[in-house]
Amino acid sequence: MVTPDWASWAQTAPAVPVDEAAPSPSETNPPEEPTVNYEPSIADTGDAALQAALQKTSTLFLLRTRARTTALGLIARAQRDTQGMLAALRSEGYYDGTLTITIAGEAPEAPGLADRLQARPADGPPIPVVITANKGEPYRVESVTLVPRGEGAEAELASVQGRVTLPKPGDQARAQPILDAASAAVEALKNSGHPFAAMTGQDAEIDPATKRLTARLFITPGPFARYGVPVVSGNTQVKPALTSAITRDLAGQPAAPQPMDEKRRALLALGVFDAVRARAADRLAADGTLPVTYEVSDRPRRAIGGSIAYETRYGPSFGAYWEHRNLLGGAEKLRIYGEVSRLGEGGFSSPSETMNGKLGVTFTKPWFMGENQKLIIDLYGVRERLDPYDRDAVIASVQVERPLTEHLTVSLGPFAEISRITRNDVSNTYHLVGLNGTIRWDNTDSPLDPSRGYRASALLSPTWNIDDSTPFLRARLTGSTYIDMSSDKSSILALRGSLGTVLTSDNSTLPYDRRFYAGGGGSVRGYGYQRIGPRDSNDDPIGGFSVMETSVELRQKISGPWGMAAFVDGGAVSESGLPSPSGMSWGAGLGVRYSTGIGPIRADVAVPLNEQPGDSGFGLYIGIGQAF
Numbered sequence: 001m002v003t004p005d006w007a008s009w010a011q012t013a014p015a016v017p018v019d020e021a022a023p024s025p026s027e028t029n030p031p032e033e034p035t036v037n038y039e040p041s042i043a044d045t046g047d048a049a050l051q052a053a054l055q056k057t058s059t060l061f062l063l064r065t066r067a068r069t070t071a072l073g074l075i076a077r078a079q080r081d082t083q084g085m086l087a088a089l090r091s092e093g094y095y096d097g098t099l100t101i102t103i104a105g106e107a108p109e110a111p112g113l114a115d116r117l118q119a120r121p122a123d124g125p126p127i128p129v130v131i132t133a134n135k136g137e138p139y140r141v142e143s144v145t146l147v148p149r150g151e152g153a154e155a156e157l158a159s160v161q162g163r164v165t166l167p168k169p170g171d172q173a174r175a176q177p178i179l180d181a182a183s184a185a186v187e188a189l190k191n192s193g194h195p196f197a198a199m200t201g202q203d204a205e206i207d208p209a210t211k212r213l214t215a216r217l218f219i220t221p222g223p224f225a226r227y228g229v230p231v232v233s234g235n236t237q238v239k240p241a242l243t244s245a246i247t248r249d250l251a252g253q254p255a256a257p258q259p260m261d262e263k264r265r266a267l268l269a270l271g272v273f274d275a276v277r278a279r280a281a282d283r284l285a286a287d288g289t290l291p292v293t294y295e296v297s298d299r300p301r302r303a304i305g306g307s308i309a310y311e312t313r314y315g316p317s318f319g320a321y322w323e324h325r326n327l328l329g330g331a332e333k334l335r336i337y338g339e340v341s342r343l344g345e346g347g348f349s350s351p352s353e354t355m356n357g358k359l360g361v362t363f364t365k366p367w368f369m370g371e372n373q374k375l376i377i378d379l380y381g382v383r384e385r386l387d388p389y390d391r392d393a394v395i396a397s398v399q400v401e402r403p404l405t406e407h408l409t410v411s412l413g414p415f416a417e418i419s420r421i422t423r424n425d426v427s428n429t430y431h432l433v434g435l436n437g438t439i440r441w442d443n444t445d446s447p448l449d450p451s452r453g454y455r456a457s458a459l460l461s462p463t464w465n466i467d468d469s470t471p472f473l474r475a476r477l478t479g480s481t482y483i484d485m486s487s488d489k490s491s492i493l494a495l496r497g498s499l500g501t502v503l504t505s506d507n508s509t510l511p512y513d514r515r516f517y518a519g520g521g522g523s524v525r526g527y528g529y530q531r532i533g534p535r536d537s538n539d540d541p542i543g544g545f546s547v548m549e550t551s552v553e554l555r556q557k558i559s560g561p562w563g564m565a566a567f568v569d570g571g572a573v574s575e576s577g578l579p580s581p582s583g584m585s586w587g588a589g590l591g592v593r594y595s596t597g598i599g600p601i602r603a604d605v606a607v608p609l610n611e612q613p614g615d616s617g618f619g620l621y622i623g624i625g626q627a628f
Contacts, residue, residue, distance in 0.1 A: 035068040036117055038103075039126035045133050049174070053088040057081070060101075060129055071117035078108040078129065089133060093173035093213075095206055096136035103129050139173040142212035146185055149200055149220040156221040160188035173206075173213040182217040189221045193254030195280060195290055196222035225255040228289035230263065234296040238272055239329040245367055246270075247294060255280070255290040267294060270331040270366055274299040301326050310622040311521050313528045314354075315344020333364040342385060357383045373402035376413075388530055388541045389512040393419030397436065407443040412436070421512055424538075430511050434463030448599030448625035450482045451489040465509065472504035474514060476547075480628055489557070496551040496628045499579045507545065515543030518571035518585070521621040522628070523549060525569050526587025526606035528616060533573025539614050544573035548581055551628060555593065563593035565604070567627070585610045587619075591627075599625045 040060040045051050055061050059077045063069070069077065078101045089097035104120075104127050106113050117127060144167045148157040164184045167177045182199045189197035201218035229251045232243040247263045264278040273296045281291040307319040321337035339358040360380025368375035376399040384391040399413035417432040437460045444453035456479040464471050478498040485491045500516050520529030534542050553567035572584045589606030604621045611617065621627075 033070050034118065034122065036071050036074055036120070037068075037122075037126045038064065038074055038129050040064060040129040040131065043130065043132045045135055047092065047135065050089070050092045050094070050133065050135060053092055054085050054131065054133060057084040057088045058131070059084075060131070071114040074103060074117065074127070074129070075108045075114060078103055081131070082108075085131065085133065089135060091175040092135075093138045093140075093175075094133075094135040095139050095173075095211075095213075096208070098134045098136075100132045100134075101129065102132075103127060137211055139206060139211045139213050141167045141169055141171045141173050142207070142210075142214045143169060144178055144181060144215045144217070146181070147216050147218045149218050150222065153219070153221050156189065156192075156194065156224075157185065157219055160185060160192060163188040178215055178217070182219065185217075185219050189219070191256045191258065193224050193226065193256055194221045195225055195255045196220075198222070223284065223288075225284055225288065225290045226252050227255050227260070228285055228287070228291050230292050230294060232267070232294045232296060234294075236273070236296050236298050237301070237326055237329060238270070238296075238298070238331055242270075242330045242367060243267065243294070243296075245370055246372075250292065251289075260292055264294060266372070267296060271333065272299055272301075272326050272331045273297060299325060307624065309341075309521070309624075310620065311344075311529065312618065312620040313344065313616055314342040317341030317343070327363075331366050333362075335362045335364075336360075337362070354385050355383070356385055368400065371402070373400055375400055376411075384513070386530060387528070388423065388515075388517065388543055390422040391419055391513050393417055393513075399436065407441055409440045409442075411438045411440075419511065419513070423512055424536075428511075429467070431466040432463050432511075433466065434461055436461050444482060446599075449595070450494075450626070451484050451492050452482055454482075455480045463514070465511075468509055470504065470506055470509045472502060472510055472514065474500075474502045476500040491557070492555040494551075494553040494555060494626070494628065496549070496553075498547070498549040500547040501577050501579060502545050503577055504545075510545075512543060515545065516547035516573055517541055517543050518547055518549060518573050520619070521604075521623070523569070524571040524585060524587050525567070525589055525604055525621055525627070526608040526619050527585060528614075528619070531612075531615060532571050532585045534575055535612075544575050545577045546574045546579040548572045548574075548579040548584070553627065555626070561595040563595065563600070565591040565593060565602075565627075567591065567604070567606070569606070585612075589619075593626075602626060 040058065042051060042054055058081050060081050063077065082099060082101055085099050086097070089099065101108060103113065104117065120127065146157060146161070146164065146166070148154045164181055166181045171177070182202070186197045186199055198220055199217055200220040202216065204213060204215040206213050227250050230247040232240065232247060246266050250259055250263050253259050260278050260280065264276050267273060267276045275297050277295040279293050279295065285291050302322070302324055304320070304322050306321070309317045317340065319337065319339040321335050323333055323335040325331070325333055327334045337360055340355060342354050342356045358380060360378060363377045365375040367373070378397045381394045382391065395415060395417045397413060397415035399411045401409060401411040403409045412435065414433065414435055417430070419430045419432070421428055421430065439458045441454065441456045444450035444455055459476045461474045462471065463474065476498065478496070480494065480496040483493040485493055502510065502514060502516065504510050517530035518524055518532040519527035520531070524532055530541050533544050536542050549569070549571040551567060551569045553565055555563060555565045557563040568586065568588045570584045570586045572581055574580050574582070586609040587606045588609060589604055591602060591604035593600040593602055602621070602623050602625065604627065605618060606621070607618045608615050
């Protein structure tokens, strides 16, 4: 006989894990009443999913260490678990299953059990609590059907049926796949512009004779709707014209969650809001559209920041900036920044000999010309005192940066530079103009500590030397990938590669700072900065016209915030314009990582495997963020 058993089937919904369970009143004990120590266990059921479901619903397991209890409290937990675990049995398709719990070999209802448990020695072995599930034969699916409700519902539901995976006849009658099918149907309808789609009913029948379950899930699509004109509200000093430009094209789009969230993320990407909340109305407007509101709150308009790093040969480096995040009311950012480095050789007592520095100002305007693109204007001066050359320069650049997709960004713009470069006491002044074009791909999950995804960038910079009318073209391609070998981000394999070349009709006129160099942090650890490649008779690097670099790094979490890394870096600089692995210099080392809220603090020690005269023998590199 087919037995309607909706009440029973409704309990097949997986029981909510008792992660936040609190002791019941019967478990609240006077301070003087002694507590008991117990050890719960579940007899093997032969079904791993059932085993996990039973443990997730058990207060005996969860509260054992969170809240100690008395003998009476232990009995109360066992009695409460009996009903919850029976529901777990049904949720896994075992409708005929039974469950028993014994405490020290006795049923929880045994007369005098509490006294006997309380009388056990406090320092004795834990009280054994054994849970035994006699699951019986599992029920199978006869059919699971989505039933449309409402005007036009049949056609709407049919349009998304292909995106729903229903349990097949003969599958074990577990609750989760059945409920997942209903959720998938509702989600597909919402993504198709039905914001109020819902499961509005369900019924089921089980047949004990055939051990089969028949379920019907009632789906109401609700009306199809489009978004109305979005409203941006909140305490903000950002001009409405900007927020309207970002959100206005949402109006008229099907009322699906994704486009609404895309606008939320676009507002957040301005960098002026500390929070953006998207809220759709719970009913349609009179014109049939769905009102949507973005509630925003401003970040502090001004901010300061800094950075610090260390490299063995050159000592510490420091950076600092001040910025205004909403300069003109349109989320324009003005940043003034400065950097000093290479303090380790001459020190603060004689900075004129060795200190490098950079001082500049950057202006960024988002949504330039009413489009999703940035205008970036940069003006800065640099002072470099390096082994290959000394350089003093002033550079101005203008860039327009535009995202083409969520992960792909392009930028293009002109630059101009005046520089004076000195090498071997011979100085030359250069007047350069050109274009910088960049394509970047980044689908990693973190800018400072990625665990998956890819990064790739291609830089192309055609440049004209005004002084001698000589053009040259500089190009560089860099890529990296991150592989989570543990599935929990505890073991990450990071790989990096980079190729660069410069093409010119006259190599002798190419400024030394436009040549390629390798070595040091961010390149090949274990070697001094720019020390890899051709050298002159004074053992100073002269650079090359192409470069090849590669890195392999294993990042392993150890305990809590601590981790370590093992790595091998390699690099070669060639005097030809074609990158080649010939003459690769290799470095290897170990590092320590300490995770913080702003990224990992990194300390690496590396040694050169192809040491050359003048190399220090090892390098120590300290910074924030992973090496690449």
